[in-house]
Amino acid sequence: MTSENSETPPSSASPLDSINQRLAAAYPTLSPQLKQAAGYVMEHPLNIAFQSIRKTAEAAHVTPSTLVRLAKRLDFKSYETFREVFQSAVQTPPVELSGRASRLRHQASQPDDPLFVDVGDAAFDNIGRLFTADNQARVRDAAQQLLAARNIAVVGFRDTFACAYHFAYVGRIAMPNINLIRGLEGGLLTELDRFDENDTVVVFGFEPYCAETVKALEVTRANGVKAIVVTDTMRSPLAPGAQISFNLANATPHFFPSILSAITLIEAILAECVAFGPDAMVENVTRFEQRMRHIGAYVEID
Template identity: 50%
Template sequence: MNKNNRITDANSALKEISAQYPQLTPQLKKAADYVLEQPVNVALLSIRKSAEAAGVTPSTLTRLAKSVGFDRYDSFRQLFQKAVNTRQPASYFSDRAQYLQDMASNNPENKVFFQFADSAFSNLEQLFQEDTRNKLQQAAPLVINARKVFALGFRDTFTCAYHFTYVGSIAFPHIQLIRGYQGTLLSELGEIRQDDVVVAFCFEPYTTETVQAINIARNAGAKIIAITDSLRSPIASGAEITFTLNNDTPHFFPTLTSSIALMEALLAECVSIGSKEMVSNINRFEENIRHLGGYHET
């Protein structure tokens, strides 16, 4: 039985374990490391086998379950059994590229396209759930009411941060992009204050610059909206709101499909509860672009 009404799914359980982690005993930390790093095994293995894999006793796993509000380990484990998803077959870029080639050579019909479609639909289905909607409703007021909103992402996720800033700043001019060009990163991060919000995108393999930037933002007291792939992600710790997205794909590089969809959904939620001034901002932007000839007229 779950005595903690907040813990209703595997993600909530992992987040609670992450929050309690610094106060756990060394043995409970070993158990927590196992659960945070191997949630699928928690679902699939018996308590005895999970304990062996974690290097702890079964009673330690039971104590960990109780520490987050469960009477029995079985009740705790059931959350993970419900959340089991098939993981992608490769972990590194070159492995993924090799997987694509192997799949094509072993299958005369070359079903790469259809596997792309299946993974994209699966990722989006995981995104558009009640939990995501609830988090969007919490995140939108943070974005609207912040002194400034800083969008942050490096390498591939710079695309997400840039798009969020470009679209969002049309309606909300206080949204700005952390670029980090030509040695300006620390200067830009130095502008972050306690009443600001940082929207950060980061997926495994986690970018060092992003992790360091988030540490600076945390120390400044800013609220973090983390868009990542796991509650084990280094940007999830201490975040005000964490969105964990599936980015499974047969491609050699992680897909950004769910990230872009989530970012657009967040901005739509912000606009839906925004002020009339926000509508005026959008209208002013559009009129200015038209006046400058920014839209091709046929």
């Protein structure tokens, strides 16, 4: 055991990054049970944050004492101090999220509306699958690529237009070089033709894949534009050739694929951009808010 300061990772990495790096480094030397626990921790950070140690142990197929030993192997005084790192990283109050889950479970015992519960279960599962160590690294890489781009095009049609619009509207507040591609009145090729190897395109597309989205990606690839693709499987026609690809869970009892995990991913990427971008980005956000309030775009409440 080391001092309390060992529980605080170096400033060059986030606390959760540090835990994942230390787990990866120690993994070859761990016992089989600790390896089982470490693998689960790295792949299910949301569960670590919000589940009890008993439920986490059951899901990981280990004993609670194994999780305690893993936390102490990383120099944490207890499992609770270990879990607090995950709770802080996902930035969601654990009582609120677990409270919602409990209410959904209670609703499941009622005979009148099981579909409501199924939608909730699918939503929680989709979000949980997003918060993995691999996706955390991809988010960091995507932010760096966006920050290095001269211009950013955002593409998503039909069901994923909501994703593209949200990315462009919110992102443009801090990054004025973001451009939403609309493809109206047959102008798709004209809108995309000005982007080249100095630029990045962010593309959203889930099955059933929109023909216009596939065409837009083909055009930008031909011009050397770097691609960040948000899709649902490596079999997606959008995946080949992408510099960074996110394969998101989007299952739902609803009749169309869920965009919940995509919207959450957008928030993570844009937050990362502001965190690691130049000071001018914060200034852009400040000016935007001041301008909106000055023109009366927001309703003030007492």
